[in-house]
Amino acid sequence: MRYLPLTSDDRAAMLAAVGAASIDDLFVDVPAAARLDGAIAGLPDHASELAVERHMAALARRNMAAGDGPFFLGAGAYRHHVPASVDHLIQRGEFLTAYTPYQPEIAQGTLQMLFEFQSQVARLFGTDVANASMYDGSTACWEAIVMARRITRRGKALLSTGLHPHYRSVARTMAKYTGDVLVDGDPALEPGTDWAALAAAIDKEVSCVVVQYPDILGRIDDMSVLATACQAAGALLIAVVTEPVALGLIKAPGEMGADIVVGEGQAIGVGLQFGGPYLGLFGCKAKYVRQMPGRLCGETVDANGKRGFVLTLSTREQHIRREKATSNICTNSGLCALAFSIHMTLLGEAGLRGLAGINHGRARAAAAALAKVPGVSLMNESFFNEFTLRLPVAARPIIHELAEKGVLGGVSLGRLYPDNDALANGLVVAVTETVTEEDIAAFAAALKEVLA
């Protein structure tokens, strides 16, 4: 039991010091009926480091890792190269094993990092402020809808059909309990977005309009017109960014008038991790900051006049306001925020633009190559690093046949929208800098074979 430092002599001495005859004396308040005196059924006794590693490695080997072959999955989680120094730095014990920075005098490392992170996210999104992170993009999206309700005192949210279906599902779940009305639908397998229709549908009951950028089919569009329509009707425009690398190449939502911008930060620094932990990004206009959920780090001075950082505006939070808090969120994703911030610092302005350019270039090359496969056509007129192919047959079984050939070939719309037959032939393909020309050629060849 290598993690438990007390020796049996220590235990005996400590029991004597507290005046207990045995350890059971310290559990006297537990009713006999609830005491677990026997062994834990089925769980073996403690195991060596080597034995545990062997067991876990065997489980890991049963998965096909993204690096094992050509890989083209996106739809809300993206595979990018993470520089070695990112993981090295987040594993420093002073970051890895620190607690929430409630004692700022000895948590300036975490706090300064969070301040830098907030500043980076705000600039990337084009918002005035950003918080110190949320659980993930989908929960941040719901929190933004609730925040719009608090600000506008209206309870009807219009969700773009291009919003990730899982994000929509999370919002639907929560709305059932809070009484919010959600208006949504499935996307059409066509080039344009539904944003003009959304603008036309805004009425005096609408709290917010939620659009994804780039959207679930990889489309990008100008949200300025929508922002103007929202503003005229007293509603808020919420933009959802699931691929933040895109913002190295395309305009920030805040720049086009979005009031709240949320996103999934996983693409920068965090890695795929089979879905979590991820990193919810959350930015907004300065005038809404007191309605914002989650932690905020702010600049201040110490008793000697030196600049320092603290968690601030905590009167919005659950530990002060209890049932009147803006949200029940308590944990943030501090370590994932650190990974994002380090990766973003390594990239810098020039690096992010370069990375975005490579992603777009690779994706264009892949789209051209895949659209040449007989029967396959490219739906998008414009895209960043993700696009939708229309196959001559349902895409879902094709994915499994491609996997048998060692190619992880994208996310089928049949999986994302199982009840919508009109979308069944759609295949969402993501291409990042990790994809090589050989990977693209292998994917095109495999797709051709499978469709033949």
Add this chain to the structure above:
Amino acid sequence: MNAGGADDSTTFTGNRALMLEEPLIFEIGGSETTGVDFDEVAPAADLVGPLARSAPIGLPGLSESETVRHYTRLSRQNYAIDLGLFPLGSCTMKHNPRLNEKVARMPGFADVHPLQPQETAQGAYAVIHELAKWLVTLTGMHSVAMSPKAGAHGELCGILCIKAALEARGEDRRVILVPESAHGTNPATAAFAGFSVEDIPATGEGRVDLAALKARLGPDVAGVMITNPNTCGLFERDMKAISDAVHAAGGYVYCDGANFNAIVGRVRPGDLGVDAMHINLHKTFSTPHGGGGPGSGPVVLSEALAPFAPLPFVTQDAGGFHLIEEENAGEDHPQTFGRMTAFHGQMGMFTRALAYILSHGADGLKQVAEDAVLNANYILRSLDDVLDAPFAASGPCMHEALFSDRGLAEGFSTLDVAKGLIDEGYHPMTVFFPLVVHGAMLIEPTETESKAVLDQFIGALRSIALRAKNGDPALKSAPHFAPRARLDETLAARRPVLAWSEPEVAPGTPSLSEIGGS
């Protein structure tokens, strides 16, 4: 100002030997500097048209060497469990085994996409399934929802299960009862899910007032949220009676499982009548908290609530593991309340927690609870002569020892004791919580501390307690030896500066363009 005087001396750089000041990346980075080299690719005209970014983003970049130095310097401004005892009550900061880090980084776990074909991720589903099995076994519950992302998200999951169960019964109960000593997330969660919240008082012994609770039960009460062991450090002796009374009145029992490490392997919450309880994997099963997260909050459920658990979840049949999602929930799981996060939960935490459970095993996990409780009682009984321990007569404490500020000199508070501990090389305990105790100090040593560490900590806290009782003025301005002195939190809230901006240029200073910059 400083105790010795010599510490007031200044240096040219502002640094002090190994304690280095570090500017913000915005002050040292450049718009053209980068720490990443990319493969060469043929340039392509972009397809984004008028949406192409035209204005600079304003992101500073550093070279790799500068980046490593910046973050390494920042890391040195942090206290962490790797540096010493982190005696936070109810937050369980304990040793983070590095094997767990190694395991979580195996490419077969870290480099797997949540939507890749299920036949290519059987090992990942197996991890979720195996961890779920042990969580159910250890808690004596019926099933577990794995997807909640943190403790408070788990609370929300449990409360939504309760709401869905009531709806299935056709009942509209709107009140959740929450004891005064509960974590602030409990009432916030109930309110977030649309319930109204009513407090239940604590007894003078620091436990839930059973009579008051029973008196409030009725057809409008959906359930109670109870923390056990509670935030006064005590086991709720009446837990079974509470559960029975709530069930008899048609409600459900939610247990905040943040303190499960104190009873794991010794008590099964299922035997106490609990309907839902979240388990903070990052605490009980030791996954790193990383300066505030990530967390992970699987929720164990009773048979009554299990049908309402959220999507997605993993099942096993002859063909292997597969996922129950929106499309196939209708057959086996028609009463699910829905999805609460995009993907399957905190996989990176699941691998770490499973490695931790297997490392300890059945014998080790029981020892975890015993050592956690022994260490806390050792602290309680070693300090109750110098610090007021309001519930010392209520019986042994469980995982944490609670003290109050009674008996400190006039003008001295719990905060002064906490800041004094910083100078002694310790992270302070939880302060001013729970709210039921004036000037509360809540100390949780956990099971991964040695007797030698506890003895030194006890000595340090004893010394500070005596200084606070004697009114030592130096304590009022502590910490003196930390990277920063006491920070002005009022200023931060009154005039919020939440993002870096270019400093305003003093009048008369030539602008960058005037001196030839861009």
